[in-house]
Amino acid sequence: LRTDVIVVAAGSGQRAGDGIPKQYRSIGGRTVLRRTLEAFAGSNGIRHILPVINPEHAALCADSAAGLPGVLAPVAGGATRQASVRAGLEALADDPPDLVLIHDAARPFVSPRLVARAIAAAERHGAAVPVLALVDTIKSVPETGFIASGPDRDALRSVQTPQAFRYALIRDAHRLQTHSAHLTDDAAVAEAAGHKVAVFPGDPANVKLTTPEDFVTAERTAAADLL
Ligand code: CTP
Numbered sequence: 001l002r003t004d005v006i007v008v009a010a011g012s013g014q015r016a017g018d019g020i021p022k023q024y025r026s027i028g029g030r031t032v033l034r035r036t037l038e039a040f041a042g043s044n045g046i047r048h049i050l051p052v053i054n055p056e057h058a059a060l061c062a063d064s065a066a067g068l069p070g071v072l073a074p075v076a077g078g079a080t081r082q083a084s085v086r087a088g089l090e091a092l093a094d095d096p097p098d099l100v101l102i103h104d105a106a107r108p109f110v111s112p113r114l115v116a117r118a119i120a121a122a123e124r125h126g127a128a129v130p131v132l133a134l135v136d137t138i139k140s141v142p143e144t145g146f147i148a149s150g151p152d153r154d155a156l157r158s159v160q161t162p163q164a165f166r167y168a169l170i171r172d173a174h175r176l177q178t179h180s181a182h183l184t185d186d187a188a189v190a191e192a193a194g195h196k197v198a199v200f201p202g203d204p205a206n207v208k209l210t211t212p213e214d215f216v217t218a219e220r221t222a223a224a225d226l227l
């Protein structure tokens, strides 16, 4: 089966601070986006990798993608992550893959093993996302400022990317949604279109770089990988 990857990299990285969006910052000498693209270029069974970017950063993206096999010319993203994914899905429509993996550029530690699990789950279930059991107890804290009864932790999972789908399923699901809909990931888009979304084991190392502290930790991870 033909499998393509959409790497959404059109965000501005507000929470990470710094002058440039976090996906173009370097960790251990390579940008976050390059590490992400390399991970997919080095995984089995991937045909094309499509970066979705803010066109203002086309030169930074070109630097990050230089020399990597299978990486397509980037397309322009939108104002929300959902709009950026949609742009990527539409850009693949002329030469559609059978399966598509949708991944945050801000998760550079995605491994070939996780990619293999994602492909297998998409093939088997049509829609599937990587999950982890929660470490912390989760509470709901409403306006009162006091804890409301928390959900049952045993049933809760945190969700990562790559989220994995049959291409036609997730393309059509996105076409059904308006951008005003409050859907924070592609699993939610698939669910809203009436699809069952399966889960497969995520990877604790596959963190999403969000805050300045995440970059400090990531530098240490990258340095440890060199030992
Ligand atoms: N993203 C995107 N288009 C947007 C918003 C986000 O392609 N309009 C991408 C980001 O580049 C990132 C991924 O979606 O790779 C996950 O989003 P997030 O971690 O929230 O990144 P940012 O939106 O860039 O960061 P922040 O929310 O702190 O501004």
Ligand code: MG
Binding pocket: 011
């Ligand atoms: Mg964001």
